[in-house]
Amino acid sequence: MGKDSQWQWQEAGTSWKGVGIYHLTLTVTSREPLLGTLVVPNNDPTQAKVERTELGRALLDCLRSVPVFTPEIQILQYCLMPDHLHSIWFVRRPMEKSIRYVAQGFWRAAKKAGRAYSYLNSRLQGGPTNESAGESPCQGGPTDESAGESPSQGWPLGGSLSLSSLVPAFSRENRLLQLLGSDTYYRLAPLFTEVPFIRPMSRRGQLQAMIRYVQLNPQRLATKRLFPGFFRVQSGIEIAGRTYSGVGNVALLQAEHYATVHVRHALVDAAAQGNTQPLRNYMNGCVLAARRGTVMVSPFISPKEKQVQDVLLAEQHPFILLADNGFRDYYKPPGNIFDAVAAGWALILSPWEYDASKRHISRADCVALNTMAEEIAAM
Numbered sequence: 001m002g003k004d005s006q007w008q009w010q011e012a013g014t015s016w017k018g019v020g021i022y023h024l025t026l027t028v029t030s031r032e033p034l035l036g037t038l039v040v041p042n043n044d045p046t047q048a049k050v051e052r053t054e055l056g057r058a059l060l061d062c063l064r065s066v067p068v069f070t071p072e073i074q075i076l077q078y079c080l081m082p083d084h085l086h087s088i089w090f091v092r093r094p095m096e097k098s099i100r101y102v103a104q105g106f107w108r109a110a111k112k113a114g115r116a117y118s119y120l121n122s123r124l125q126g127g128p129t130n131e132s133a134g135e136s137p138c139q140g141g142p143t144d145e146s147a148g149e150s151p152s153q154g155w156p157l158g159g160s161l162s163l164s165s166l167v168p169a170f171s172r173e174n175r176l177l178q179l180l181g182s183d184t185y186y187r188l189a190p191l192f193t194e195v196p197f198i199r200p201m202s203r204r205g206q207l208q209a210m211i212r213y214v215q216l217n218p219q220r221l222a223t224k225r226l227f228p229g230f231f232r233v234q235s236g237i238e239i240a241g242r243t244y245s246g247v248g249n250v251a252l253l254q255a256e257h258y259a260t261v262h263v264r265h266a267l268v269d270a271a272a273q274g275n276t277q278p279l280r281n282y283m284n285g286c287v288l289a290a291r292r293g294t295v296m297v298s299p300f301i302s303p304k305e306k307q308v309q310d311v312l313l314a315e316q317h318p319f320i321l322l323a324d325n326g327f328r329d330y331y332k333p334p335g336n337i338f339d340a341v342a343a344g345w346a347l348i349l350s351p352w353e354y355d356a357s358k359r360h361i362s363r364a365d366c367v368a369l370n371t372m373a374e375e376i377a378a379m
Helices: 054-069 099-125 175-180 207-214 217-226 251-256 267-272 279-290 303-315 337-343 362-377
Strands: 022-027 036-039 051-052 071-079 086-093 197-199 236-237 242-248 259-260 294-297 317-322 346-350
Touching: 022 099, 036 217, 051 054, 051 071, 054 071, 054 086, 054 099, 071 207, 086 207, 099 175, 099 197, 099 279, 175 317, 197 236, 207 217, 217 337, 236 251, 242 251, 242 337, 251 346, 259 362, 267 279, 279 294, 279 303, 294 362, 303 317, 303 337, 317 362, 337 346
Parallel strands: 259 294, 294 317, 317 346
Antiparallel strands: 022 086, 022 197, 036 051, 071 086, 236 242, 242 346
């Protein structure tokens, strides 16, 4: 993979220089909670908040500097989590350079703060970090040369130091690099070694949904910690000769009655021609079955199927969702399905491994998932 290919987010033929809205996530590669501490007063997830560390505050300074150096961009929303940062960027007018160039600059500023953090931790422990040896910036004792010395001996910078003094807010100056020299500086662990994840938003309603997602991140993390069993990915679930991974309440596989939600094209086509009653009867029948205790099973792909799912969620009826992709590390169910999983009345199943490159569901996937739903319903 070439050096620049890691930044090829945009679709072929686009430059990402125009007006647009983007969701950007930057993560501590080790997933250590270096940016903040989750606090849940009274064990109530709705009150959850993240108390920021000095590194977390420095990272937010990097984020706030983006519109200072690139006034075409406005930060609409952000949320600092213990090991990552979510932000929503609004490009208000066309730029000379693409959004990926600006994000790359933000990433470099974040890594500068990360190296300063590594330096301070190593200084407190009496020796420089050794990134090539794989040491964590929070681990490792003094070297042979520094054994018995005070933390400030043998270091170019003396006296009392803070992250803000090494990485001044809204400054492009790199004081630490100037004082340590490039060889020593680049041996410090940068902490943010992964390129930011960035995704454009284009669909109606997507912005408000993403703002709500970002705002609710602390609440969702608190919920996962209070109810870990339902959010743990479980592998090797065998149903009708297939093997699935699942997230949610696997006890739903012991229900007495199941039924599929599969709105066929014939019903939709008839409704488009004015004969709406058959479609209405089918969708109402699905909801009535759920009210009688039947566990509904579906990939919930089509708009009409999603309408049925919305009613199941609103009325808190149990259901099984067939997903077209597997579960990545640190998976969180989307939107209001998250609350259904936490409450124990939803199960998400997928027969496939997680594929990071998968963006759209194929027709073959739809057919396969509907077949699986029928197999589960027939148990």
